Amino acid sequence: MTYKETYKKWLNSQYVDEETKEELRKIQDEKEIEDRFYQELEFGTGGLRGVIGAGSNRLNNYTVGKATQGLADYINKNYSGEKSVSIAYDSRNKSKEFADRAASVLCANGISVNLFESLRPTPVLSFTVKHLKSKAGIVITASHNPKQYNGYKVYNEDAGQVTDKAAKEILDCITALEDFSCVKSMDLEEAKKSKLLNIIGENVDKVYIEKVKDLTIRKELVEKYAKDLKIIYTPIHGSGNIPVRRVLKELGYENVNVVKEQEKPDGNFPTAPYPNPEQPSVFKLALEMAKEVKPDVIFGTDPDCDRIGIVVKDSEGEYKVLTGNQTGVLLTNYIISSLKELKELPKNGVVIKTIVTSEMARKIADDYNIETLDVLTGFKYIGEKIKEFENTKSNTYLFGFEESYGCLAGTFVRDKDAVIGAMLVCEMVLYYKNKGLSLFDALTELYNKYGYYKETLVSLELQGKEGQEKIQKALERLRTSMKKEVGGVKISKAFDYKLSVEKNILEGSSNKIELPKSNVLKFILEDGSWFVVRPSGTEPKMKVYMSVIGKSQVDADDKSDKFNKSVMEIINEACK
Structure with missing residues (x-):
């Protein structure tokens, strides 16, 4: 389905409220319409994170509701008996609203909810999942992103963020939902009366x-x-x-x-x-x-x-x-x-x-x-x-x-x-x-x-669909045509976490990387300096991490300046 077709589907849906439709009708910029609808807001191992607003590629009551219905289907598919989910939220705009929305969907699916009475840190939610023996946890937050963002992080029953396998299974459940008519909902007051919704606070905080x-x-x-x-x-x-x-x-x-x-x-x-x-x-x-x-x-x-x-x-x-x-x-x-x-x-x-x-x-x-x-x-x-x-x-x-x-x-x-x-x-x-x-x-x-270790991070902001495509192309160029040296120093090892291969360049040997696959590249040089290139999982950015070791602060600063310049020349060339 094209972005225009998805846009029209939202405008014509009986399940989308008039206020949301009005927000969409007011958009004059075609590029903005494309950015809001060219994809579903991606559910990854960190859950959802995006700009707050109307659209399939935005965080709103509809995308939160659909993600929660998918999570509910995943829980009901994998667990029997009584099941609960713990929910927390931070100080961001609409955090409380999104937390309530998630609670209403879970309760409607027969899953009881432990909802915090007011805002709590993310780590408190992690603790709560295990403490209350929940099957999953949700925290509404976009961490340190600017104010226009919010997010939806999902935790497993062991209190860690869901990792690759579970995230994929939850995503499959979300994808299987044809439209918003599949999303169940329950009035929260009714959920309290039915003892499906439990408000928590000091009883958990104290422990x-x-x-x-x-x-x-x-x-x-x-x-x-x-x-x-x-x-x-x-x-x-x-x-x-x-x-x-x-x-x-x-x-x-x-x-x-x-x-x-x-x-x-x-x-x-x-x-x-x-x-x-x-x-x-x-x-x-x-x-x-x-x-x-x-x-x-x-x-x-x-x-x-x-x-x-x-x-x-x-x-x-x-x-x-x-x-x-x-x-x-x-x-x-x-x-x-x-x-x-x-x-x-x-x-x-x-x-x-x-x-x-x-x-x-x-x-x-x-x-x-x-x-x-x-x-x-x-x-x-x-x-x-x-x-x-x-x-x-x-x-x-x-x-x-x-x-x-x-x-x-x-x-x-x-x-x-x-x-x-x-x-x-x-x-x-x-x-x-x-x-x-x-x-x-x-x-x-x-x-x-x-030793004087000095690390630097450069984030290249690449917005929208075009930006995402540029990031993927740049990584592929680095993967297939990386130089053999940086700033006159030979690369000794290359790690490709997408292909799960570690290459010893100098010896001509290779080993398997025993980590989950991820579109990340790391290059280590003979002098111990290294750099890593990866797409951000939460923002429209490509991140470049660089590190050197010096004999003194002055030496580390000098090495860092030269090394970073050489690395960024390679990165900028790959981004063309």
Whole structure:
């Protein structure tokens, strides 16, 4: 069916309300009509994510309803007896509306729903699925995307995001629905009376908060000195405000200063158009507050509170936002070294990172004889490994992180968790403060010991149907006609995750990659530098990750500038 035919189908459907049809009739730009209808909003391993609005390629009550009907069919097909789904939502526009819509569809299909009374972080939903023994979970969020976006993330009964096999089966159920007439719905008040809809809140929060606090490593240190730590925190208009402050308060951190202008939930993100803690601009107000407070640490969490960004003073006294890699290696080192000192480090411990995350973590873990595992980009794959360890007892999960500001300790959550991250960061800063060191000092010590690793991410925004086609063509060109060197340094290994092949270029040998297939390419050079190219799973972007190792900060900066320039010349040529 062409985009025009789908557009007309929506306009003529008796199941589409008049307000939605009016929104569609007002569109004058043919390109916009095409973009709204050239495809169904794609259901992938992260569920749905898209711009809010009318159309098959937008997030709205109809696309949410259809996705939920597909999920309901999948659950009823695969499970018998009583079945429940837990649902949470964040501060984004229409999040509550979409959560209610999903609940009404599930209840109409005989599946009971545990719906949070108000907004909650994504990791709380992950915890809730397992805690309440649900068969699946849904959280309405678009994480750190701009205000025009929202999303629909689906979790399996093990509390991790659905991975490839389950996502495909759910997609098959969605695709089998001929039109919106197949989507069932039930009045929520009727669902409550029928005991299909259960409103949840503090009864779950309390258990989650206690488990987070139990992850404290140096309990005596925190108990004695937490009150001395000066903290500035911004929830960036999101869902982290209450749980983060509650955990810190209950642990004894009395000096927590919250950025008032960013404290209240607001889906329009008035002070941060791109509410992403990796963007220095979101900390502008916090830095103004810092002039008076003079904090030991500043940190912020994104709208659904699964990512954390940290700001510290560097050696020149200037505030600097740490990268996700820097935060991750600091926490990796702190957790492993602390457990070793306390004689609690398990011999079969493992750290998990993604293929685009800093290799510095591996260097640190190796120093303690701790294994490091690589997984594909996406925390769902880390959650999958935690489940595997639970079944096989082969390893003890210690810590996992992504370069994109997400991390997780503990196993009662199966997704990145900025509530846990905030608690561990405060403990880590407190530990170094008691040793007379700042967090920047601690990072410098690690660089001096393990090498100056520097990572860079470049995102090429390629909107619409044409953009998606350009991304696919560029990856295919790189796959089939990649140069043998970059900036005068030979490529030693090439990883093609779509074909599941790892090639040793210098030796002329190859191995199978034992990871799920994904349209991602990685190239490692003789000097240890590397780059990865992949399409974003949540935004209309092609992402290029680059990494170098230097002998000093100056050397790393110089190498990075030259390497990045050479890599982007190759990428831009492939995009023509």
